[in-house]
Amino acid sequence: MSGRTGRLLAAGCAALVAAAALVGGPAAPAWAHSTLLRTDPAKDSTVTTPVVTITLTFNEMVKANKTAVTVTGPDGANYADGAARVVDKNVLQAVKPLPQGAITVQWKSAAADGDPMSGTFGFTSAIVAPASAAPSPSASPSEAVTTAPAAAATASPVDAKPVSDGQDSSSAAWWIAGAAVVLLAVGGGWLWSRRRPSTG
Numbered sequence: 001m002s003g004r005t006g007r008l009l010a011a012g013c014a015a016l017v018a019a020a021a022l023v024g025g026p027a028a029p030a031w032a033h034s035t036l037l038r039t040d041p042a043k044d045s046t047v048t049t050p051v052v053t054i055t056l057t058f059n060e061m062v063k064a065n066k067t068a069v070t071v072t073g074p075d076g077a078n079y080a081d082g083a084a085r086v087v088d089k090n091v092l093q094a095v096k097p098l099p100q101g102a103i104t105v106q107w108k109s110a111a112a113d114g115d116p117m118s119g120t121f122g123f124t125s126a127i128v129a130p131a132s133a134a135p136s137p138s139a140s141p142s143e144a145v146t147t148a149p150a151a152a153a154t155a156s157p158v159d160a161k162p163v164s165d166g167q168d169s170s171s172a173a174w175w176i177a178g179a180a181v182v183l184l185a186v187g188g189g190w191l192w193s194r195r196r197p198s199t200g
Helices: 002-031 139-195
Strands: 036-040 053-058 068-072 085-087 090-094 101-110 116-125
Touching: 053 068, 053 101, 068 090, 090 101
Parallel strands: none
Antiparallel strands: 036 053, 053 090, 068 101, 085 090, 101 116
16 A cells, blocks of 8 residues: 555656646746847957947847947047947947957846846957058158249249339330430520521
């Protein structure tokens, strides 16, 4: 009798365990919490190409109005460009041109059920500024050399023209004055000869 009772109890326990597994199995996803799956750039990575957007990918949707991302450079400045955007299960944060050095990303958000969450990760920016961005030191002197003679050449005729005009005007005035003196002398002699009494 006791052996039969023990077998019944064992069978009852097994049935209870199986029932609990069936009930608990479908309810498990409801207890899951939002989790950060990956980032781009990846944590502790080194980037050698310009980064325009930092992407955080979660296992489920997060609340956009509770999401914020800060991107701090080695100089302590925040390089986040505007507010973060939530697209499906991704959080997208635009960034300004990043300097070389360690970049720290701090984020905070809220799961679909409203639970707050936050985290921090970092990567290294090894972007080298293009050489063409530096100004050419020979540009200004070259322009100065080509501009100076042109300015001098333009100034010379302008300065010389008034002098030439003044000399021509002065010469013409002297010619007119000389002609007037001669005419006066001739006319005076003619009048004088007319007024002299006749000696015949």
